[in-house]
Amino acid sequence: MYAAFIVGLITSIFGGRPGMISGATGAMAVVMVSLVASHGVQYLFAAIMLAGILQIAAGLFKLGKFIRIVPHPVMIGFV
Numbered sequence: 001m002y003a004a005f006i007v008g009l010i011t012s013i014f015g016g017r018p019g020m021i022s023g024a025t026g027a028m029a030v031v032m033v034s035l036v037a038s039h040g041v042q043y044l045f046a047a048i049m050l051a052g053i054l055q056i057a058a059g060l061f062k063l064g065k066f067i068r069i070v071p072h073p074v075m076i077g078f079v
Contacts, residue, residue, distance in 0.1 A: 035047055
């Protein structure tokens with residue numbers, strides 16, 4: 001809960017982009033609950049750090065251009 005508040009606060013201060021999800025999502029909550037249930041809270045920080053590193057790597061390698069492959073209805077359904 002604290003992380004969701006901090007992300008929302010930082011995004012509101014520094015701005016964001018239209019249509020950008022800047023907070024905890026339901027999909028991530030489902031994954032995190034199953035991770036904590038099976039392995040305990042101690043793995044949660046490592047999983048979040050790994051997710052952040054993968055997002056940074058995707059940005060550095062400019063993998064965002066491949067989002068055009070995903071059909072528009074799928075994107076609308078996810079968001």
